[in-house]
Amino acid sequence: FRGGASLDALERVAAEGADLSPDRVVDLLDALVSHSLVVTRPGDDGGRYDQLEPVAQYARTLLLGDEAVRVFRAHAGWFQERAAAAAAGYEGDRQVEWLQRVEQDEANILVAIDRSLDLGDVEFDAVGCVLDQAVAVDIDIEIAVRVENDHDRRDLEQRIGGGVEA
Numbered sequence: 132f133r134g135g136a137s138l139d140a141l142e143r144v145a146a147e148g149a150d151l152s153p154d155r156v157v158d159l160l161d162a163l164v165s166h167s168l169v170v171t172r173p174g175d176d177g178g179r180y181d182q183l184e185p186v187a188q189y190a191r192t193l194l195l196g197d198e199a200v201r202v203f204r205a206h207a208g209w210f211q212e213r214a215a216a217a218a219a220g221y222e223g224d225r226q227v228e229w230l231q232r233v234e235q236d237e238a239n240i241l242v243a244i245d246r247s248l249d250l251g252d253v254e255f256d257a258v259g260c261v262l263d264q265a266v267a268v269d270i271d272i273e274i275a276v277r278v279e280n281d282h283d284r285r286d287l288e289q290r291i292g293g294g295v296e297a
Contacts, residue, residue, distance in 0.1 A: 132206070134238035135172065135181035143209050148202030179235070203246045210236060210243035 132140070141160065145151040151159075160180060163169035168186045172179050182190065194202060213236060220229035233240065 132182075132239055133187075133242050134236070135179035136236075136239065137177060137179055139177075140209050140239075141180060144202060144205040147205035147208070149198065200250065203250060206239070207243040207247045210240050214240060 132144075136144075138157070138160075142153040142156045145156045146153065160169060163182075164171060164180075168183065170181050170183065172181065213232070217229045217233050220226070220232075
């Protein structure tokens with residue numbers, strides 16, 4: 132995860148990616164928080180958990196092989212679902228709330244897209260789902276995936292085959 136995550140996201144990814152029960156995830160999070168390796172902060176989704184960057188970097192070095200692929204796919208699947216829910220939410224009267232949720236998960240959505248593309252996973256269509264959001268509510272791709280600068284935008288456009296108009 133990048134930029135933190137909700138308990139629901141952590142439980143789901145841990146269950147699918149590492150075969151951990153929700154109770155085990157909560158126990159592990161409590162231990163990490165008590166040792167100041169994970170921090171909690173308020174969020175619209177009931178609070179978020181985030182690792183200190185050196186801890187996150189170290190943890191990423193431990194994630195290897197098939198387990199890494201399972202975790203990456205579980206992470207992409209969770210954020211694909213979040214993007215689909217946001218696309219539907221944009222069409223209702225809670226657009227601002229959904230924009231805030233997507234903004235909270237900006238880094239995770241971009242990582243999910245990147246990993247899906249790197250793994251060549253067509254079944255994890257996070258890119259298409261995020262682009263569908265943009266089309267569904269007629270907003271610019273910068274708002275949909277919150278690409279911060281022209282270089283990042285060009286990189287994303289190139290990775291998805293140039294399908295995004297400037």
